Each structure stands twice: as structure tokens, then as C-alpha cells.
Amino acid sequence: MTTRAILPVKLSLTAGDFYTLWAPTWREKGSEWQAFLGDDQSVLVFRSPEELLAYLETTNAHDLADHPKWQQFQAQGDDRVVPTEKQYYDIVGAPEFLAGRPSHDNVSNLSRVFQISRSLADVASAEQVQIFFASHSILGNVSRGADHYAGDNGMSEWSGVGRVVLSNWESVVHSLDESVRVVETNELDAERVSAASAAITAATEARAAEDERARADEAARAAAEDPYDSSAWGRAGIDPVKVSIQGQSVYTLRTYLRGAPVFLGKYGEIFTFPSTKHLGRWILENDDHDLAGVSTWQDLINTANAGELKVEVHPDNSYSFNGIAADIAKGTDAVDTKQMAKAYELLADAADWAGDDSLNSLLLANPRMQDYLAYMLGSTRAAGYVPSAPFTDKAEAWTEMENQLIKRFSKF
Template structure:
């Protein structure tokens, strides 16, 4: 059943399809209520949603006026009177659901027809229909769903429901027909036509909004980084690729707070010539600093299950290629983003190894320290401007690269 408080519905009765409003059971002051759009005499039904909307706009008083959610319902758009597909109830055609097997579709549709029919019978005092539902407890099981009819006796019970409906349903429909009357007899053609136009406009707007939302969701899905769904992202441990001095190596790194931790031990970074070599090595080795990280078990579980794909995110790929040559050529030739990223790896490695080799080198070469600050936009470079020749800066950068390479287990 829908969780909406007031539903526009379509009912298929003897005279054809009609539209009305239904308020399924709600509680007020400790008492349960249910209602349809109606007056003191009958439940009111209409030939179309436009007739229904026109009536609501012209008749402020009816049986739903006092419903606690009536004000909210009225604040919605003109298409508030248009039923969803699942809110169409084929009361006349109910026996056809029982002609087939107790599939999810047949059982769920029949359950909804029983629900609205019983509610209509109780609200409108359709005596024959009330007696029918009160006299046959076998009907109650339909609300349990198709699973109820999946057992050994399921088909027998489903057939039992069919026999009860076949013998009595015509009387039930006639009883329900008697409590529903056309509420649109006094409506003008002009008011109905106007309502129809506004409903169409509201439906078009809603469809445009739905399409726009769908496009936004597709765009968001396309923009979503697949890496974010990987075990690496979940564990917060990342494969790292380093291209330096003509070779490429792979390793792992995470951060504990702001402190880097590499796959390695005692200041030595364990490196591998390919991602596959790295993935195979992980399975049989636990003697390294990352093994103490709380999420390392997630990586091991994936590796032992054969589900670990060592994929390097672009953010964790570091290229030193050509930097020394570009530095020698001049500041304009240097890709500062590449340099900044490469320096990040140099600093992380030194930080993890807990030695001062990087800082000591820069302290011993203050012009190189000024150069790096200038190139990477640090504020402490104010007043310094690199000037040729730049060969000393290139040589100093190569020395920084060599410091990093010395930390690699294999190169």
C-alpha cells in the first residue's frame, strides 16, 4: 500500500473507469479512519482526472476536508489528481488475476483490489460486499504475497480463493456500484477543459524535472571515480607508481593522520617492476610497516580471495621523467605541477624513513631551496628569481632523485 495519505485512484466498475480520491487507514485521536471523496450520500467518482480537479476547485466541503493531510494534498500541482499506474484498481476484472498462477503480479494486483474494495464497502456501507469479505477468511492470505502460495498446498489455496471469488464477485461488484455515483454532472465543459489543460502542463513539467534529474544522476554516475569503489579506497591504502631515471617501480602507501607509511621497513621502500609482481608479493608477506595498519586485513582478504586488482589512481602516479633536463633549460620549461607532485613523494619518503637527508641537503644548498620554493609558489620565495645558468639546479634535482632511489628495494 502507498504511504501517501491521500491517493488519486482509478476504479474499474460495471459502468467503466472512474476517478476519485482514497484515504487509506489513518489514526486520529487513537481511532482508525478511512475515507473516499464523497458526501453524506455516496462516494463520488468522476469520468476523468480533469473532472475530479474541477470538482475539488468548486466544492470546498466534502468528506476529505477534515483529513489531517488535506491541506498538504491541495498545495500540490494540478496533476495531484492523476493516479499512478499501481493506483488503478480493476475491480470488475479481479477474477482474471485468479485465472493464472499465483505470480507476484497476479497476487499483488488482487491484494490491492481486495484492499480498496473492502475499504469502499466499509465506507459506503455496501452490505453485500461487507458480508463477502467478513465471511471468507481465505481471502486474508492474499495480502501475504505470492510467497504464501509457493508451498505444497499453495495452488490448492489459490484455487480456493478463485472458487470463492467466482461464486460471489458479481454480487460484490453490484454492491460496490451502488455506493458510487457520478460527481461531475454539474460541472461546466469550460471548467473541465481548463483543468485538463493545467493537468497536462503539470505532467509535462514533472516529466521534464524527472528527465533532468535522470540526466543529472547519469552525469554524476559518469563522473564518479571507479577507484572510489575499490578495496584500495575503502582501506585507504594506495598503489603508487614511480617513473624515474628511465625505470618504473610500484609500491604502496597510506597516511596515518598526516604521516605517510610506505610498504617497507626500516626506511627501505619495497618496490616492484610491475603491478602484478606487487600483487603476488602481498599474498605471502606480512613483515612490513603496512601490516600494522588497521585496514591491512581488507587488502589481504581481497588478495587471498584472488580479487585484488592492483590499480594505480592517477593521483598516485609520480613521474620524474625529463624534470632534470627541463630544469637545466630554464623555469619556463618546467612543468611545475609535475615538479610539485614529485617533490611530494620525495618529502613523504624522507618523512616515513625518519631521516633528515632531504632537509640536510636543502640546508646545505640554500639556492636550491629558494629555487624549489619559487617554482612551487611558496611564499618564502619572495624576492628570489632564478637566473641562469641552471645546471647546478638540475644537478641538485638529480641528487634528490638519487636519494629516493636509494630507498627502493629494487631498481
């Protein structure tokens, strides 16, 4: 059932299709109420949405005027009177839904027709319709959905509903026909109807454009989203890492806790593996490492045990040291500073996690190397310093930094 308080609806009755407003059940002052757009005598229906809108704009003397959400409904756009596909109720065509199997569409459409027919009967005091629904309990199960008819006796019960409807529906529809009053076109101001038609068209086009913009925005957001973020690794906040250095590649894991790096390892040793498959197998059989204490680690293990964990390295977590030392020796223009910055990030992370001062000690012993890195990486610490050839000492210092990292690897 819809959660909107007041709905535009399209009803197919014997004389054709008509439009009105329906307020499904609501509670007020401890009592349940339901209503349609109507006057003291009957429910009012119109031949088009524009005639319905023209009527609403010329009178407030109707049964919905006292509805607690009426002003909220009136404040919506001019297309508020246009029903959606779900707000179309083919009352006269209900037997056709029963001619087929109890599919989701057939059962849900029939349930909706029953719902609004009972509501019309209750509001308009259509006694014959009320008696029909009260006398046939089998009709109540339709609201349970198609799954209700999926069992062994499902088709038999569905056929039972069909027999009840086929025997009585003509009189039900006739009673509902008599419960509504068609507001004829000649009862309405022609100019207001014409203006309402233009207003509905404009509002419908504006809403369609807004919906198209919303879809485009959603598509753009979806395109901008990184699938990795919704992976098991992204959800856990623990990342596979690839390190390519001195002609070889190794794999490990890393996360950050309160901004501090934590690697897959223990006592300053980073556990490394020659392939993602080796890494994936190892974590299933071992839990003596620093990452085992991370709150989301068990989530990864559960996923791995279910056979659903694939070790994939995001490009942001792939670090290549290859060629950096040789490029340093050639000159500043030869160095890929983005590659160097990423590599230095990993050097610093590993040293921080290990609690090892060897990297800081090396840089303190080589202040020009500190200045060089600051210059290459755009740090303000390099103010006034410009590297100059020869760069052999810088290349050697960088190689020593790489060797310090490799010494922390369990396998290389």
C-alpha cells in the first residue's frame, strides 16, 4: 500500500475511464478514516486530469477539504492530479487478471482492484459490494501476493477466486457505477479546463526534466564510484599492497589505525608473498600478526572461508621503485616525481610501523638528501635549495633506502 496520504487515481468503470482523488486509510483522533473526492451525495469522478484540476481550483467544498494532509497535497505541482501506472485500477477488467496464472502482476493488480473497490463501497455505502467481499473469505488471501498461490493448492484456490468473481463481478461493477457521479464537462469552466491542461503539461515536462537530471546525476555518481570501495577489502579498510622493487614484486597487506600504518607482519617484519594467491592462502591459515587484532580482520577471514575473497591490488596501493635510482643519477628532469612520492610514502609507512629509526638516521646523516627529497616532492623545507649534478650520491642514498625496506620483507 502506498504511503502517500492523498492519491490521484484512474478508475475503469462500465462507462469508461475516470479520474478522482483517493485518501487511503488514515488515523485521526483514535479512529480510522478513508475518503474519496466527493460531495454529500457521492464520489465525484472526472473524464480527465485537467477537468479534475479545474474543479479543485474552483471549489473547496468537498469531502477531502478536512483531510489533515489536504493543504500539503494542494501545495504540490499542477501534475499532482495525474495518476502513475500504479494508480490505475481496472475495476471492470478484473476478471481478465484471473484468466491467467497467479503471476505477480495478475495477483498484485487484482489485489489493488479489490482494495479500491472495497474502499469505494465503504465510502459510498455500496451495500451490494460490501456484502460481496464480506461473504467470500477466499478473496482476502489475494492481498497476500503471488507466493500464497505457489503451493500445492495454489491453482485450485486461484480458480476458486475466479469462480467467485465471474459469478458476481458484473453486479459489483454495476453497484460501483452507481456509487460515483461523473462531473460532466459542461459543468466546468472551459477556460479553467484549458488553463489546467496547459499547466499539467508544463508541470509534467518540468518533472520529467528533473527526473532526467536526477538520473544523470545518479549515473555520474555511480561512474565516479570506485568498485573497490564496495569490495570486501574496501569495506574492511585493509588493503592488498604490491611492491615492485629491484626487479621483483611482492605482496602484503596494510591498513591505518588512527592515522598510523599497520602492515601484515610482526615485530617490524613485513610478511611478503610472491603472488596474490600465496597471500590469500596464507591469511586463511595464520593469525599471528599485527592485523589479526584489527576489528574488521575477521570479516575478511569469513569472506575468505566462504570462498569469496579475491586478493586484488588497487592502483593506489601499487608501489614501483623500479628505475627511480637510475633516473635520480640522470638528473632531476628524468625523475617521475609521482612515482617517487608514492615510493617514499611506503618507505615512511614501513619505518613508522616498524618503529625503526634507520630511515631518519640515514637522512640525518645525509642532509643534502633530505633537501633533495624536499625539492623533488615539493616540500617547503627545500626553500632556496636547487639540486645540482653530480647526483650519484643521491642515487646511492635512495638505493640504501630501498635496501632498508627490503630487509623488512620476510621473503624477497
